[in-house]
Amino acid sequence: MVSETRLADYWDISQRTLQRWRSKGCGPEFVRIGGVIRYPLERIQEYEQEHRGSAGTP
Template sequence: MQETSTSPAPAYAVSDYWDGFIPEIEAADFLCQSIRTLQKWRVTGFGPQFYKPGRSVRYRRRDLRDWAEARRHASTSQY
């Protein structure tokens, strides 16, 4: 019988994941929104921070997570 390792992933791997950049389509999927919604948010300044290296738009996973968490509510009376 072969034993399997259950050690956690190295901390740098987790950090690399959250600090990684993803394209607009993956960011929209991450937030359960359409690409068009993200585009509107960028124009109005409402959405998460983004990066624009050249002509492409990129989002950092950590920024998406933090932006979504900042809008988390326990009840409708918190608005």
């Protein structure tokens, strides 16, 4: 599981971007555990594969 902060740093985007994607129902699949957002590593990798070579926002 990867935190929102770590994923934002890894992708060089803001945490707010991840939050906006979640509110719009796009971006990688996530889980909320006790109010904390976590991204399963497998879902991050799937999302990257699905969006490889595409331009723009999800």
